[in-house]
Amino acid sequence: MSDITQMYNDFVNKLPAFAIPLIKIAVVLYLSVLFIKLAESFITRIFSMKSHGKARFDESKTKTLAGLLKSIVHYVTYFVAGINILEIVGIKTTSILTAAGIGGLAIGFGAQNLVKDVISGFFIIFEDQYNIGDYIEAAGVAGTVDEIGLRTTKLWDFGGQLHIIPNGEITRVTNHSRGAMRALINVSVAYEEDINRVMKSLEEVCQGVREKRKDIIVEGPSILGISDLGKTEIEVGIIAKTIPMQQWSVERELRKAILEKFTSEGIEIPYPRTVYIKKEGKREEDL
Secondary structure, rough: HHHHHHHHHHHHHHOOOOHHHHHHHHHHHHHHHHHHHHHHHHHHHHHHHOOOOOOOOOOOHHHHHHHHHHHHHHHHHHHHHHHHHHHHHOOOOHHHHHHHHHHHHHHHHHHHHHHHHHOOEEEOOOOOOOOOOEEEOOOOOOOOEEOOOOEEEEEEEOOOOOOEEHHHHOEEEEOOOOOOOEEEEEEEOOOOOOOHHHHHHHHHHHHHHHHOOOOEEEEEEEEEEEEEOOOOEEEEEEEEOOOOHHHHHHHHHHHHHHHHHHHHHHHOOOOOOOOOOOOOOOHHHOO
């Protein structure tokens, strides 16, 4: 290590005076980038290792903590590199830090939102409100959590838009990725159909979907019974419980299977129609 330092000093001493600060700044920037890459690689390796014992984090939790640590490494490295660069160009950082301390109170009033965002970010992570990959509703938008930082949370919605939300604005969170989710559909059949025959067909459909999607279905599907008697149809409810974010997939699968079953068995699905009644043999005085 001492040989490398000596070689570096000898190389710097041979350079023109104006080039020495530039070389030193380049070295600081290079070392900063190298340190960030090594730190990110180390963090990724640590969290990618399979933990043993009782203390285990799920995949989304490890991604969240890894992203937070990488963000902290970036901020700290940039700060240290900035201080060193200022020292190289001849600016005394001690006076700057002193002035910053004196003016900290005034700056603090202007940075209230920033402080609020950072504090809220810490509480979001430590309280485990949501993790990367969770589907949530927060601050008036909904989407899948892509990144959780000290200041902001990034959500991708189904339309492909990226929402960047300051953590301080997240006052209420609805997390759709915790626990089993409900898949619920209502099936309409005509009054003319035999309801017992319909129930038997639906039971066969539920059994088939249960076997086909057993990897994501936690409970059901099961028939709730007749949920409504409409003007032209009878509604039968079917419910199932799935792993997070798969409830819509199961609902689509049930509708498709029910349509195919009803078509093959000739069970009529009600649709709007108008019935005209024509009376024959009207008396002349009625015309």
